[in-house]
Amino acid sequence: MSQQSEFVERVVRLAEVHAEAHWELDWSRVEASLGHALPFDYKRLCEELPPGKFCDFFWILHPVGSKGASMLGRSSELIEAVEEFIEDEDECPGESGRIFPCFVTDNGDVGYWIADTDNPDDWTVAINEGRGPEWEPTELSLSAFLYQLLTGGYVSGLFPESLRSREPRFSSNF
Template identity: 35%
Template sequence: MTSIDRLISLCPPPPTAPATDWLAVEQSLGMPLPADYKQISDTYGPGTFCGFLHLYHPHAHTPWTSLTGPMPSTIRAQLQTGHEQGAPPLPADPQDLFPMAVTDNGEHLFWVTRPAGSPDEWTLAANQARSFQWYTYDGNLARFLTAVLSGQETVPVFPGSLLDHGAFFTPLAPAANLPTVQPEQSSAMASSSDIRAWARDHGYEVPDRGRIPADILDAWQQANTR
């Protein structure tokens, strides 16, 4: 039984999920994607695991949970800025961390994209919202989800109550016409300093250094994504 088979047995998917043109998605991102992620996305579609973990998906119901939307580049730029300003060490170079999921608490799950061009060898990392605590997992997404949803793996940055209602998936209707980020657009994404300035102009309290709180990122995305 494969990791995907175990995941499906543990956490049943919805009857149908939207089809994805993975070639177009990978061309948009400028990188290949792990086979297990594509299979999970094709099986489950956009939605949440245990009402908590939102995998970024090309057909996500909002731009800020879209794999091809603006959030991955924004978060990556934020990590890069913090790294350059002397923030505590990351588990990998900021440019090797690609955000691919977010929790309701504002934690992010990343692919560690090494070695480049070999996505099926990528491992995972997660950070705690509004802190510098990191967790790493030496395996792919399918193994991670199976281990976490079965209770075999405890993620310190996730709540202890995650499995109080068992393992379940809640599908969310895909949105139409979500904006996508082409490779040449990545450098045009707003920097963390731009987002901090916008937040202060709009009455938010935002720290000078470190991660920008998830609620402020969401507000900025809603105000600036059209």
């Protein structure tokens, strides 16, 4: 089992989703709509978990999600917003056209994949402060970041301290 698969399994166990998925995802269609490939661990997370949020705070952008947390509904808007920062900020860890959103928080923070290689499975996550220029590169895949965040192994300076004391609860809006 690859490390990414291992982290996906750990996140799914933490989420405690016991229902079978009742959606099918056509990844070639999703990727064509977005205009770029997606990492394996993200696809697995979306196949195993319904749209929803962790700790009443953190939403993975899901292809099946509602507009606020939908990969297809928010991607172009979030890419457009970050492109402005790339032009104006030296802090952004990604290059124009090579940074793609993968999660949002209730505080307006956005997680982006830094696509610094052509292999999406090598992309790492960086967090952009909600309504601000600060960036926090993680050097972690999405599934590793999510697992470590939920279990206290990763602490973000951009997220509220109260997140650290929350149980790694998952609630679905699907």
